[in-house]
Structures are given as C-alpha cells and as structure tokens.
Amino acid sequence: MQAAIFHGVGDIRATADIAKPEPGPGEVIVQVASCGICGSDLHIYRLDSPSALEMHSGTLRTDVDGNRIIGHEYAGVIAAVGEGVDSYAVGDRVVGVTAGGGMAEYVPVPANPFQLAKVPESVSFEEAATTEPLADALQLVRKAALQPGENVVVFGVGIIGLGVVQAIRATLPEIGEIVAVDVSPSRLEMARQVGATAVVNAAEEDVVEACGRACGVVEWEYPVMRPPRVAAVIDCAGYIKHMQGPPPLQTALHLLQPVGGRIICFGAFEDAVTLELMDLIHKQPVIEGSMGYRAEELTQALELMASGKVDRRRLISDRFPLAEVSEAFQTQGNGRAIKVMVQPVPELNE
Ligand SMILES: [Zn+2]
CATH class of the missing domain: 3.40.50.720 (NAD(P)-binding Rossmann-like Domain)
Known part of the structure; x- marks a missing residue:
C-alpha cells in the first residue's frame, strides 16, 4: 500500500510498497479517506525541539519494516476487524484518533472509545477527520x-x-x-x-x-x-x-x-x-x-457536526492526494492554510 513516511527533519514522502497492516486482537483496520495535518505532525516534521519525537510519538506508527508512518487524525471505513472486537463491523464509517500511521491507505486502530468513534451518516469523512x-x-x-x-x-x-x-x-x-x-x-x-x-x-x-x-x-x-x-x-x-x-x-x-x-x-x-x-x-x-480531549468530547464533537451547530467544512483550506504529502506539509506550515487534508483513498470522499 501507499503511505507517508517520516524520514527526518522536513522530509516526509509517500512510498508505494509499504506492508498492508493486519488487525491485531482488539484492533480494526481503517481504510483512510481523509487525514488531517495537525500541529503535532508539524512539530515532528520540523523537529523543532529536542523532545519533539518523544512528545508527539503518538502521531507516528512504526510498521513491521521499521517505516515511520505519520498521521493521527483521520476518517474512513473499517476494512477488517480483529479478534475480540464486537462493537464494530466491516463497512462502518469511523474516525480514528491518536493512533499514528493515518496517512496510509490502511491503518490499524485500537477499538477503544479514546481512539475510535463511529461517524454519523451526515458527517463527511473530511469533517470527521477534524474531530480530534x-x-x-x-x-x-x-x-x-x-x-x-x-x-x-x-x-x-x-x-x-x-x-x-x-x-x-x-x-x-x-x-x-x-x-x-x-x-x-x-x-x-x-x-x-x-x-x-x-x-x-x-x-x-x-x-x-x-x-x-x-x-x-x-x-x-x-x-x-x-x-x-x-x-x-x-x-x-x-x-x-x-x-x-x-x-x-x-x-x-x-x-x-x-x-x-x-x-x-x-x-x-x-x-x-x-x-x-x-x-x-x-x-x-x-x-x-490541558493534554487534550476525553472520549466523551469525541462523541460531543461528532454530535455538534451532525446537528449542524458546528460547521467544520469551511476550515478545510487545502486537499492533497497522498502522493503529494510533501507539498501538503509545506502548505500546512505556510501560516495561511487552516486545515490541510491528505487523501490516501480519494474516491472514498466522493
Ligand atoms: Zn492532533
């Protein structure tokens, strides 16, 4: 599969031959429609402090071959379900949060309420990717x-x-x-x-x-x-x-x-x-x-979007296919962009 790999300071590139993940016990595999670039991804990209890698390690997933795949705010469809997961099924629309590796066609996500939530039908994947x-x-x-x-x-x-x-x-x-x-x-x-x-x-x-x-x-x-x-x-x-x-x-x-x-x-x-x-x-x-959200606030955020009380669509300023992830990071860092979306599987957004 294709995935965005972090190689070092200012160097994030899409690579095509990355191993597709299998679901471990308690995990689901999400096929990713949209993944946002977050401030903590930018801290990693710039390695602007000595502790940036440790502090924001949750934004990276190291795969079986040692590739560091970036991205932790994404939404898509469940493609596989691991052992012991009974509250999710293949085909469910979900948002995955703080489980790194989201800028890839597929990403494993632990099925717990802090990292995975169902997305209401009326909320698009790119809006859902701004849940966190x-x-x-x-x-x-x-x-x-x-x-x-x-x-x-x-x-x-x-x-x-x-x-x-x-x-x-x-x-x-x-x-x-x-x-x-x-x-x-x-x-x-x-x-x-x-x-x-x-x-x-x-x-x-x-x-x-x-x-x-x-x-x-x-x-x-x-x-x-x-x-x-x-x-x-x-x-x-x-x-x-x-x-x-x-x-x-x-x-x-x-x-x-x-x-x-x-x-x-x-x-x-x-x-x-x-x-x-x-x-x-x-x-x-x-x-x-503050260290950020609690599980209840993920649900509340999705409800506010579904009810139309909060419109997140207008905050998405730029969209890039996964192959152009380097440009996406440069754009997010330019100070004009608001939220840049990377689309690993663009057709899911249609
Ligand atoms: Zn984030």
Whole structure:
C-alpha cells in the first residue's frame, strides 16, 4: 500500500510498497479517506525541539519494516476487524484518533472509545477527520468554565483555536465578547466568520490595548490597574521559538482581569520561556494546562457536526492526494492554510 513516511527533519514522502497492516486482537483496520495535518505532525516534521519525537510519538506508527508512518487524525471505513472486537463491523464509517500511521491507505486502530468513534451518516469523512481538534477545543472550553456575559480571549486561531471559537458559539449562547488573537490575517478572518466578535493581529497591534477596546476595562484599586475585562484566556499558541514579542502566556497574565481569571494552556512550549510574574500575585489567576480531549468530547464533537451547530467544512483550506504529502506539509506550515487534508483513498470522499 501507499503511505507517508517520516524520514527526518522536513522530509516526509509517500512510498508505494509499504506492508498492508493486519488487525491485531482488539484492533480494526481503517481504510483512510481523509487525514488531517495537525500541529503535532508539524512539530515532528520540523523537529523543532529536542523532545519533539518523544512528545508527539503518538502521531507516528512504526510498521513491521521499521517505516515511520505519520498521521493521527483521520476518517474512513473499517476494512477488517480483529479478534475480540464486537462493537464494530466491516463497512462502518469511523474516525480514528491518536493512533499514528493515518496517512496510509490502511491503518490499524485500537477499538477503544479514546481512539475510535463511529461517524454519523451526515458527517463527511473530511469533517470527521477534524474531530480530534474540535474535541480538544471542547475540553479547553469546559476547563475555562465560562459564565454568561464573561469575555474570553483565544490566542492562536489555527484549527484548535477556531474550534474553541466554534465550541463557545455552539454551547454558550450568552457569552460576552470572544476576541481572537493571531498573526495570520487569513486565520483572523476565519475566526470572525465562525463567531469571534473582535480580532487582533498581534504583529500589528498592542494586544492588551486592543482587548481593552473590545471588552472594556476594569478599574482596580489595590493595586491600581486598568486591565481589560477578560475572564479567561485560552492559549492555543504556546511558545514557538523565534516568536516576535513576549510569550503569549505573558500577555495572558497582562490581559486578565483581577481575581478569578483563568488561563488554559494547550499550545506546546518549544523552548524555555522567561516570564514577569507579579500579575500572578496581583490578579490571582488559575493557570491550567490541558493534554487534550476525553472520549466523551469525541462523541460531543461528532454530535455538534451532525446537528449542524458546528460547521467544520469551511476550515478545510487545502486537499492533497497522498502522493503529494510533501507539498501538503509545506502548505500546512505556510501560516495561511487552516486545515490541510491528505487523501490516501480519494474516491472514498466522493
Ligand atoms: Zn492532533
């Protein structure tokens, strides 16, 4: 079969003569219609930190011949079922998550609720391939515990941050302002289209001032300060080496209103960061990290897509056949693309 093999930094190529996998006990084999390129795939592709390979090892599958096949957000049809699997059958439409090796015609997936879910008939395979980032977004929103009328700022509106905006819109109708912050004009434009009430280009504007304009400010007496009225920051940017300006986490601390504010961190930190931390004392925020979705959030994400409350189709900016996987990775890394799909078995998408 054909599969996308990771050979080293910046080198991912499609190869035709890869062994087709057999299902082990408790596994199914999925014939893959669409597989998205995720931020963690890009971390592997660039090997941008010494721990990138270990940290994101779940995105690769090493096959019987030692080939490292990339991809972990995909959807397709079950082609074979292993011993002991009784809740799935050949022909079921499914999404596979965090089981590496998805950029291939066939991939083995453990049949457990954290890695495999059935896809409702009304959800296309490429939409379904965006289930994981939407499920991650749902978890970030849940952790932020947003209350009616509160204002929230989302840092980094790639596929996760856009999912955060969509998840807030779909589940919290009485939210206040939703401010999206990024350096990519095309992503900011998309954030507006999916429900952000204000967008800030961090390369061009002072983020704290712009958020103050969008959300109003809090007049605080002890100590005297006038921060924006922002109850929560969801940080999907993390820290990218050579990023311009202060780390987003620093800006998040400057942004937050005093007492009871929340910062939820999901973007990876590619390097150590230096922070000025007096805001931690003055504002008393809760800073919480996230490793991503729980099984229930996969189901919730698929239900939101099936009901039409969340439209993921508009976030898919580019599509490539598996043979052009190198171009697909270059496109995903260019800062303009939103979600790039690789199609191992393109006709399944028709
Ligand atoms: Zn992912």
